[in-house]
Amino acid sequence: MIDEGGDDNHELYETAGAALGFGWDFANSLLINIGGNDIYKAKMISMGLAQIRSFAFLIDIGGDDQYRLGAGTDGLGQASYRPDFAKPRKLGPYTYYVKSLGCLIDIGGTDLYLSYEDNEKYLEESHPNAKNNAVWFAPAKTDSTYGNNNFGVGIDIDNGYIPEIQKWED
Numbered sequence: 001m002i003d004e005g006g007d008d009n010h011e012l013y014e015t016a017g018a019a020l021g022f023g024w025d026f027a028n029s030l031l032i033n034i035g036g037n038d039i040y041k042a043k044m045i046s047m048g049l050a051q052i053r054s055f056a057f058l059i060d061i062g063g064d065d066q067y068r069l070g071a072g073t074d075g076l077g078q079a080s081y082r083p084d085f086a087k088p089r090k091l092g093p094y095t096y097y098v099k100s101l102g103c104l105i106d107i108g109g110t111d112l113y114l115s116y117e118d119n120e121k122y123l124e125e126s127h128p129n130a131k132n133n134a135v136w137f138a139p140a141k142t143d144s145t146y147g148n149n150n151f152g153v154g155i156d157i158d159n160g161y162i163p164e165i166q167k168w169e170d
């Protein structure tokens with residue numbers, strides 16, 4: 001999905017997960033949003049999240065954006081770990097031999113990354129990994145599950161460019 005302008009509201013409803021740059025089972029997934037002050041919201045597993053070996057990207061260039069993800073769920077520049085990435089399953093070894101990357105890149109703007117709970121009342125707080133002007137890895141480099149050809153990374157940076165996107169411009 002490529003969106004080239006405007007203030008966009010990417011809010012998921014109902015089960016509200018598995019989207020906005022979400023990969024699963026050897027898929028490549030891209031959400032690229034250029035310009036505008038954008039809002040992203042999901043209850044679970046979304047936004048630059050790779051699961052079960054896949055490549056997932058959420059790339060937002062420009063604007064002051066808000067990212068809201070349900071508390072205690074993976075996402076926002078993450079690659080969910082599974083033990084079969086470290087040790088091949090005897091009857092299904094494929095996931096051991098391949099790679100996965102979950103990536104969130106936000107270039108420019110002052111951005112808000114929040115975790116929320118929406119039970120009896122709505123509560124939100126700063127997301128534990130994702131932050132404005134920060135780089136994070138999920139799993140973290142210090143985590144025992146880090147590596148295994150499975151990487152999640154978030155980059156929120158003031159300026160820069162992505163050569164692969166520039167190639168598409170006139």
Ligand SMILES: [Ca+2]
Binds near residue numbers: 003033034037038
């Ligand atoms: Ca936009």
Ligand SMILES: [Ca+2]
Binds near residue numbers: 033036038062064065
């Ligand atoms: Ca934006």
Ligand SMILES: [Ca+2]
Binds near residue numbers: 111157
């Ligand atoms: Ca930023």
